[in-house]
Amino acid sequence: MADIKAAARSTGPSPRTAGRSLMKDLVRDRYLYLLLLPGLLLVLLFKYGPMYGVVIAFQDYNIYKGIHGSQWVGFAQFERLFRSPDFYEILGNTVIISLYKLSASFVIPIVLALLLNELRSVVFRRFAQSVVYLPHFISWVIFSGIIITFLNPVDGMVNTVIQSLGGKPIDFLGDVRYFRSMLVVTDIYKEVGWGTIIYLAAIAGVNPDLYEAARIDGASKLRQMWHVTLPAIRPVIVILVILSLANVLEAGFQQIFLLYNALVYDVADIIDTYVYRVGIYQANYSFATAAGLFKSAVAMTLILTVNTIVKKSGQQGLW
Template sequence: MRDRHLYLLLLPGLLLILLFRYAPMYGIVIAFQEYNIFKGIMGSEWVGFAQFARLFRSPDFYEIMRNTVLISLYKLAASFSLPIILSLLLNELKHLVFKRVTQSVIYLPHFVSWVIFSGILISFLNPIDGLFNAILANFGSTPIDFLGSSAYFRSILVISDIYKEVGWGTIIYLAAIAGVNADLYEAARIDGANKGRQMWHVTLPAIRPVIIILVILSLANILEAGFQQVFLLYSPLVYDVGDIIDTYVYRVGIQEANYSYATAAGLFKSVVAMTLIITVNKLVKMSGQDGLW
């Protein structure tokens, strides 16, 4: 009762979580059914793990799993390292106006939707009149269908994701760096440490807990290769390297009305994510670091 006003402030957020996160979990039931929209959940036939067996027996399953994991790992490697490096460099800028302009420029792509960003990218990579092919033509090269080539598609996904999201990733690291005790830098300078040594021996150890937490959260999304980005950029020409679980589920499960099959694939992703986040958090705590809980 003493904190009732605080609980009232908390109530809208809790209601949103219950409504959009926990209430829909009732629908997981259809992953174990042969769901029929006319019969509903209560009237549909119960088939147990048949939908999961169908998923694992699918000739496309291992290919889409490989694509999903590879694309996610490439993005994870970039999203883990580049924002840290960029944050360290931005933190060393002394000209405030230049620093703020640079931060704004690198943050800006994050606020552009993938629909718009993909449209721009497609225009640039168009094999007929795209900017990149126009540049190549000036050097005597033949046009290249970048988005229709298996050799380039994954690289385009990773590079475009880096360009769009790397600035946003620096926000948390810059906030963590701002909280580092200035006395530590002063002591390092007295000991003769240059800027590189200060970053390595002061800044990075100080923000290590933040890095660990973000890595754990990133590993939980290892099967989230970016549905919007892939869906807007891929085509049947690059299914062999670009088709991921989400696009496969959308194409086979949603468009063909195989709702139980789509739910089984989504539940499989969730179980893998839960297993990864628990395992990595346990390993981090065993190493003596603070985990998520």
């Protein structure tokens, strides 16, 4: 046993050797590390720095006393959150809207990428990609203004067309029957291009010999998609699904906050809007932080669980 340990110590790099190797890498790739530095500082400053404020969720925070002077109350804010009559309705709205968006954003970009990949005209394919991808660069502030203008029940273009066909105007943004569907449709229109570009990049890496072999075997275009393209891009699909499930409680704060109103609170109020309203308007910072921390804990649990399941099923996870 002693010989084995001695052999392991002799074969493994010593701390001094590892340190010299690290310094050599830093000197050799110094310009690459300099390029990495701004992004790293950005993450540390805006992602990890604010995590110190999570302690507010366990306090009766007083803005004048600060974090160090506020009273420690333990899990009292979480108990208040779970006993709130509005919490479970808001949690249900968040999950329902997120699942609607997740279902649509999972299928539609894959189908669209497969269809674009089969276009023979390179010019038209690039034009179609640009048209689909363009809304992704428009902020929700501008995009929501466009949506409100188009869906206005009085003089909006959509209702103008409905009335010209003999129908009655519909208040898409003020009717609980249509609001969630409108959220999903507008989210797909704005973000479907991002997922499509990712899947197109994955499809571009598929070995052309596989398609050639499938054509020799008599496979149609549909069969080639099903038996060649989809299995080849399965790792990318799995990773995007894991990341999407981690955001199952991220129903889209900007979109909903800019489009919803008091008429649709029952179906549109989500955790993020609730936290904003309680934390900012009512200055109840501890309660809002507890709600936000609960959402983050659920997201972390989901991503760990899904990643473990994926790895045990034989697929490649995030780590």
